[in-house]
Amino acid sequence: MAALKQYSYAEVAKHNTPADLWMVIDDKVYDVTKFQNEHPGGEEVLIEMAGKDATNEFNDVGHSTDAKAQMKQFVVGEIIEAERKKNVSKQDWQQTAIIAGSALALGLGLVLLYKALKK
Numbered sequence: 001m002a003a004l005k006q007y008s009y010a011e012v013a014k015h016n017t018p019a020d021l022w023m024v025i026d027d028k029v030y031d032v033t034k035f036q037n038e039h040p041g042g043e044e045v046l047i048e049m050a051g052k053d054a055t056n057e058f059n060d061v062g063h064s065t066d067a068k069a070q071m072k073q074f075v076v077g078e079i080i081e082a083e084r085k086k087n088v089s090k091q092d093w094q095q096t097a098i099i100a101g102s103a104l105a106l107g108l109g110l111v112l113l114y115k116a117l118k119k
């Protein structure tokens with residue numbers, strides 16, 4: 001898959017009118033200019049979020065999987081790494097590494113203790 005075009009929030013914020021309507025959901029940038037009139041939830045809510053991060057608003061509605069599949073066609077890019085909100089997966093990975101590392105150290109410690117006691 002080709003890499004997505006990278007945008008800063010400042011860049012997205014320029015597209016904040018009904019005639020040029022972008023928004024950010026989960027760090028992906030969407031151009032919903034053509035979709036606004038077709039949005040089952042109405043154009044007003046989209047215009048309200050124009051140029052902004054609408055992740056919470058989008059999730060609050062509990063959009064269907066159909067809606068999530070549909071939105072893919074409007075992706076024009078993603079937020080530059082430094083400004084991404086969702087670095088959760090990275091944090092999760094670090095946490096997992098720390099837990100796994102601690103477990104390993106504990107296991108090793110127990111083995112050494114066992115060996116020391118056996119003598």
Ligand code: HEM
Pocket residue numbers: 023030032039040041042045046049054057058061062063064065066067068070071074
């Ligand atoms: C690319 C972005 C979006 C797409 C493709 C999309 C698509 C849809 C679709 C297909 C529905 C019909 C119900 C469903 O299938 O879940 C819907 C309903 C709705 N959407 Fe969106 N939506 C988008 C963004 C947003 C945003 C940012 C908001 C709020 C700020 C919003 C608010 C709503 C509301 C209030 C409804 C009506 C729910 C109802 O009547 O039960 N949507 N949207």
